[in-house]
Structures are given as structure tokens and as C-alpha cells.
Amino acid sequence: MLHQTWSRLVCAAALVFAAAPALGADAPLSLRGMGSFHIGGRIANVAGKETRMIVRQPGGPASMLDPNGQFMVEPMYVQYFLPAERKGRLPLLMWHGGGLTGVTFESTPDGREGWLNMFIRKGWDTYISDAVERGRSGFASPDVWPSDPTFLNYQDPYERFRIGEGEGSWNADPAKRRPIPGTQFPVEAYDNYMKQTVPRWLSTDEAVIASYVALVDKICPCALLAHSQGGAFGFRVAEMRPDKFKAIVAVESATAGVLANAPKLKDVPVLMVFGDFVDQHPRWAAFKKIDMEYAAAVRSAGGSVDWINLPEIGIKGNSHMMMQDRNNAEIADVIQKWLAGRGLVE
């Protein structure tokens, strides 16, 4: 009988052990819904250009292309995932950085789970978007947007995002590249990271913000997890809709909001997160200074801004793309703990 009870305890322990991966990458993701939609956008009018016949598929019939008329421009693509067991009290929005898309959060260049899966597993209704001009949001013609898109060099993020040791660390021969010693970025998969990058315009901020506002008006109140340029958009949208944001997590926000408007965030809890090697890289030290000034302005107005430099809590080696670094799960847990501390987790 004692033996039998002992067996049962062993079995129970085994079950607990077997259940442990239920929180990790091997466990099923159960969703009560998923889908996508586009939001925002406007109809632009183009006039005065000549029509022409084009063949859209080699071998197919010709059809008319009329560059004039009305065009649907500047909508934003949003994909959402609703976990079967919802634990986040509000929707969680994920806004990516410049020259990137929502793919930032989906997976990692070396094929591990990204923050999307992790936060769904933590029970958040999660909405990932591609900012206007990027990815599945499409882009407008030169008749509508006067500027040209810019394209990232293959080596640019390597030297700029604290993957390599700054300028000169890149080499076309992977064996001769100089990654930052101790980096958590999966450098062997840098190729795959570069495949995620998309062209960007430098003149579309107002259109980007208009569609983010439309998303916020549809989905929020909510929590926002924003990265890099997405942080700058996040703070500017929060200044316009402060009642809609119950928490903002800004991961290496590059730049922040408009200083004069910072007091509007006095009732929005904010967390700013920076990775490793920041102070040694002038570009990131500059962004950090801008964010600190914004944080100070929010605090001066009575607001709450928490600040985590990851190395100071023992999490080392993180690049600007920390959601894809090898220890991305550890950082997700830091963010989750902060969100829970704001009363946003059931």
C-alpha cells in the first residue's frame, strides 16, 4: 500500500514533469480565433497620365493599365491570434521597427519561436501589424508619395544593430566578420535576418501614424509592445490617444515621442528596455539619451516610467534585435512580469 502510494507520487511527479513543456515551444497553441484585416487608408486621386496596354502574365491576354483615377493607399495590415485561455486583460499590440515588418516578432532567423508565440502562450490576444508602406500593407505609387524608398545594405544592420562590433566589423566572408563577443544574436543565421528587411520611405510618418490611430480606435484599450521606430510611433500615437493605452513596453525605442506632449502620458505606465553594449555605441547612446529625456518629461508630469538596462539585471549580450536573440524567452518573461505588475494579467 505504501509502495502503491509512492508509485502514485512518482507518477504524479512524472506528470508534472511531462506537463512542464506545456509552457514552451513543443506544446500545442490553442486559439479561439485567428485572422487578419486591413485598417485605415484613404482614396487618392491621380490625373493626367497616359493609359497603356500591358500583358500581366507572359502568354496571357493584354489589358489596359490606367495610371489615373482613384487608388486605395496607406492601409495597414493586421494579423491577430486569440488564445483559447485568455489571461491578458487587454489586447496586446506588437509594432515593429524601421525597415522591418511584423515578421520581427514571429520567429527567429535560426528558426526558434518568437515573441508572438510566447505572448500567445502567456494568454494575450495578440495583434501584429505591418506599418503603412511595409510588408502586407503595400505602398503607394510615385504619383502619391513624392519620395523614393531606401534600401538597407546587406551589412548595415550587422554594424548598426550591435551584432558586429560597429563600423568595419562586417566582411563578405562570414569567417572574417567580427561579432560582438558574447552576442546573443544568432549570427550564423544573419542571412535569414536580412531576408526579413523591407524597403522604407523617410516621408510617410503621418500616414503610418494615421493607420496606427485607426487600429488603436478599433482594438484598444490595450497594451503596446513596440520596437525601435515602432516605439517612436507608439509614443506619438499614445500622446493622441492616452486613454487607450494601459501599458507601453518600448524596446530600444528609436526615438521617443514629442517632448512637449510627454505630460499626456502621465496616466500610462511605461517600461523602457535596452539591451547590452549600448553606451559603447554612439548611435545607441544617442537614442538612449533621447528616450531618457522623454522618460524624465513623463515623470515630471507625474507619470510612471520604469527603465531596464538588461545587463544590470544579469541579462547580457543582447543586440537591438533582442526578440530574436538566443535568450529571447528570458526577456519575454521580464516583460510579462512587468505587465503582470501593472495588473494586466489574470
Place this chain on the structure above:
Amino acid sequence: MLHQTWSRLVCAAALVFAAAPALGADAPLSLRGMGSFHIGGRIANVAGKETRMIVRQPGGPASMLDPNGQFMVEPMYVQYFLPAERKGRLPLLMWHGGGLTGVTFESTPDGREGWLNMFIRKGWDTYISDAVERGRSGFASPDVWPSDPTFLNYQDPYERFRIGEGEGSWNADPAKRRPIPGTQFPVEAYDNYMKQTVPRWLSTDEAVIASYVALVDKICPCALLAHSQGGAFGFRVAEMRPDKFKAIVAVESATAGVLANAPKLKDVPVLMVFGDFVDQHPRWAAFKKIDMEYAAAVRSAGGSVDWINLPEIGIKGNSHMMMQDRNNAEIADVIQKWLAGRGLVE
């Protein structure tokens, strides 16, 4: 006792009834995994252009933009969903049409579930991609691709995709538009459909095909569900990798493969599906004729091509975007039945 048995039967019936929505939009989607990756692509070299300083975010520090050097171009974005209860014997690839992205399959413009959710619910490991140049696959600079992108008029698909009654059916005032009587397209959500469209190039076919081949080499043997221009790519890729395709469902393929290569598909079961109003619209009659000639060439070589004109099996009113039409679930069932008939469903 009899009464008790009867109660049990009633309860069982109630459970069956309660379980019925498990096949529909309100039931949880249980996944054993999901994620995304990019595949294919190449490094392009650009030389001889001047460098310049740019500010990437208003208010941020300036940094150098060098248009020269190496660029990662022509990769393809792929998102995958693996159902917990797999029933499809092979992965199912979904390839969208021209000027569109994988969004085609995700949802409908009026917010219903798309074929992605439906085929996951049917138990298929499903891979949705954005063809090279489109959506999250990004696009290359004018230094790499010599041609310009083309942009669809707001009214173009309305008149061309058998939503409205052909040329002249569009009007900027929704009340004055002339949809085809009996159309299944959610015309009230046409705005949202147009938000899904993206610019396209007319000179990138070889790059598109190269990345599709890379995907097929990674994921297949598989089944392919292709729409419109995606069908043309599908047949051309299948001609290059006939052993990798165990079934091809071509939904209004616009155009087909290369006639001379059609015999290579002699061991690949093919289903061609066309919607309603095809013969009255010269453009679609032309595509249908091209597909019929290709089908005849495959059959002449001993291959098997099934053909369904939906109205002939009682499914009426379907536009070119049938996966978004109101009866999209009914058409998904027709396709599923055909796939099952090929022995591809457990």
C-alpha cells in the same frame, strides 16, 4: 431504466449538437506549431552610386546611406500553421494571385474565416507565402530590378474580377455600382479587398519561380492550392519538380504552364476550378481556353486533369476571388473532397 437510457441518448445527441460547431469558425484552432521563415533570395552587387547622410527618424541622429555594396534580394516569406490533429497526408501550400499576397487566404474582406483557417481545421499542415516582390517578401531597388512597379486602380478588380458587370460597372458612388446579379462576393466590403492589393512588377517571374522552387525543395512532397497568377507559377514549378507535387488545385489559373512541358505532369493529379460568369467575360474565357489547352496536353501524355465549373455542380455566383466569396466554405469542401479522393486525407 428505459427513461435513464433515453436521457443518456438525449444527452449524447445534445453533445453531438454542441460539438457540431467544432468544425466551424467558433471552434478552437489547436496547433502543434506555427511560425514563419524566408527562403530563397540571392546577394546582388550594386556599385558606382554616391553615398549620402540621412535621418531615419525625425529627431534622431543622422547616419550614412550607402546605395552601393551587397543587397539581399528576392527572398520569399512563408508562414506556416501545423494543426494538432494532422489529417492531410502532406503539407498544403497556398500560392496567391498577381498584385496580392498570402492575405488572400487568411480572411475575407467582410471578416469571415478564409481558406487558411478552413484547411487547418481540416487537418492540413498549411504553408502560405508572399511571392517574391510582394508583401513580406519585400522588393529590390531600381539598381537591381530595371522595371517599375504597376499599381491597380481602385476600380480595376471590380470590373475585371467578375465582381461588377465588366467594364463600366464601377462608380465612385457605391450606390451607383453595378455588381453582377447573384454575385457571392461581399461587395459591401470592396474597400477592404482593395486594401489587400499590393504593387506588382511585370519582369520578376524568374525570381518568383526561383524562390517557389526553393520552398518546394524544402517542404515537399506536398499538395498545392494556387490561385490565378499563382496557378501559372505552380504549373511552371511543377514542370521543374514533378516528383514533388502529389496534387495541384488550380483555382482560375491565369495562365497555365508551358504547353510543351505539360507531359511532365503526367503523374501529378490536377484539379482546375472555375467560378461563375466566366464565358460571358472575354478575359476569363481567354484564360479558361489557355487552361483547357494545357489540361488537354497533360491528358494527352497520360496525365489526369479534373475540371470543375462550379455552376455546373450547383454552386453559383462566384467571382475570381472565390476564396473570399460568401460561400467560400462550400468551395473549400469541394476541394477537400477532391484531395481526399486522391488519397491525401487520413
